[in-house]
Amino acid sequence: MLTHAAYRINATLERYLPEQRLFLRSDTDTRFIRLRPVTQLVAICGASMFVAWTIVATAILMMDSIGAGSSREQAQRQQAMYVERLNLLSADRDLRAEEAARAQERFNLALEQVAAMQERLLASEDRRRELETGIEVIQSTLRRTIQERDEARGKAEEATLALAETTGSTRSDEGRARDTVATLAILTDALGSAAQERDLMEGAAAKAAERADEILAEKRALQRQNDEIFARLEEAVTVSMEPLDKMFRDAGLSPDDLIETVRKGYSGMGGPLTTTLSTSGAISSPDLTRANEVLQGLDRMNMYRIAAFKAPFAMPVNTPVRYTSGFGGRNDPFGRGFRRHEGQDLAGAYGAPILATADGVVTYAGWESGYGRLVKIRHDFGIETRYAHMSQIRVNVGDRVSRGDRIGDMGNSGRSTGTHLHYEIRIGGEAINPMTFIKAARNVF
Structure with missing residues (x-):
């Protein structure tokens, strides 16, 4: 077959x-x-x-x-795009710093103008009170003069009636006639002087009223100018604070708690005694209240700036990278099923520099199972950052590092399938998504 x-x-x-x-x-x-x-x-x-x-x-x-x-x-x-982006960010940061410096200068100039206007307003108020006191004195003198004139007229009438009763007629002999004429002449001179003094005081009162109106108009103009200056300052403070406040809230941090922590760490006081915008012992004016509110806003913005620099709002690398495995659940790359991934993987070139994302102290620098070569840095506000799978560690435990300092090189040590950086952020020991901080920083810095 x-x-x-x-x-x-x-x-x-x-x-x-x-x-x-x-x-x-x-x-x-x-x-x-x-x-x-x-x-x-x-x-x-x-x-x-x-x-x-x-x-x-x-x-x-x-x-x-x-x-x-x-x-x-x-x-x-x-x-090239990353370098260009870095240059743009650097230029924007310098521009923001320059704008902040100019805003601070404008604010200082505005405070000087406010102080000068306050002095002018107080001087105007003193002049107005002096004029009111002068007007009251003039009116009192006029009333007293008119009263004396009326009393003199009454006494003249009483003398005439007494003469008539004595002689039986209003006519008298030559001596009495001369006395009467002399009395009338004295009364006439007194009345003339009183009328002249009254006219002078009425003119002075009119001029005082005109000056008071001018002072009131000047005060209103100064008040409008103050309102405009304060409105601009309040708007500048609000516009500057909103992005920072949003950045902290997007990162899951309480701005009030951060500011309280920063204020405790920066509570030193001292220096020579200088004048301040104080309201103790006096009635607080609206302008003074608004000025103190602006100063409080600037102080809060400065606290925001300090907190932002001490929190890890930065990229841990300055070379081109590719975002590979993100935060959360994922399939284990070694086939161990669905596992939780507590950081962000950034794949890049072997030996690329790894940078600290905020000021802090190195608490661990060595080999750890799964992480390979690992560096842990403790920051303020209970924040810790971790940098794993390094090829080389360049810091030691206890070292104090600043944002941007090189702490190691990118590698493939530990439980890893290729060259990359495993980056973690923990708050109070609990891991959070690092991209929250990275994205929040991109929207501000």
């Missing part, structure tokens, strides 16, 4: 590949090699497979070469 099948296959192949003979002639004899159809088929298949393998291998090599060139160009473009 097998022989019959082989015969049929050979007969079928002979239709397409007839038997060939390859003759080999020498000086003495002639030989030939018989090429059966099956042999030819095997040779053709082998040659076809070799050609196909050659084509596929060449294509793979060309694709790898093209892909490598594209990857390098892409990495170069990403690096």
Whole structure:
């Protein structure tokens, strides 16, 4: 049966590949090699497979070469974009710092203007009170003069009536007539002097009223100017504080608790005695209240700035990286099922510098199972950062580091499938998503 099948296959192949003979002639004899159809088929298949393998291998090599060139160009473009982004962030940071300095200068100038206006207002108030006192004195003098005039007129009438009763007639002899004329002349002079003094006092009162109106108009103009200055200052403080407040809340931190902690750590006092915007012992004016509110806002903004610098609002690398495994649940890369991932993986070049993301103290620097070469840094506000899988550690336990200091190099130590940095942030011992801090910082700095 097998022989019959082989015969049929050979007969079928002979239709397409007839038997060939390859003759080999020498000086003495002639030989030939018989090429059966099956042999030819095997040779053709082998040659076809070799050609196909050659084509596929060449294509793979060309694709790898093209892909490598594209990857390098892409990495170069990403690096250029990252450097440009860093330059933009640096320029924006310098611009913000310059704006803050200018705002501080404007605020100091505004405070000086407010103090000067307060002094002018107090001086105007004193002048107004003096004018009111002068007007009251003039009015009192006028009332007294008019009363004396009325009393003199009454006494003159009483003297005339007494003379009439004595002589029986209003007419008297020559002596009495002269006395009466002299009395009337004295009364007339007194009345004239009183009327003249009254006219002078009425003019002075009118001028005082005009001056009081001018002072009131000046006071209203100064008040409008004060309102405009305070409105601008309040708007500047609000606009500057809102992004910082949002940044802390997005990171899951309480701004009030942070400010209270910073205030406890920066509570030193002293220095020479200087004047302040105090309201003790006096009635607080609206302008003084608003000025104190602006000062409190600036103090809060300064506390925000200190807290932001002491919290890890920064990237742990300054070279191009790729975000691989994120925070939360994931499939274990070593096939151990679904596991919790308590950090953010950043894949980059071997030996790339790893930077501290905030000021702090190194509490651990060595090998730890799973993490490989690991560095732990304790920061303020109960925050801890961890940097794992390093190829080299450049700090020691107890070292105090600042934001941006190099603490190690990126590597592949420990339980790792490739070169990357495992970055963790813990608050009160509990791991949180590091991208919350990284994204919050991007929106402000």
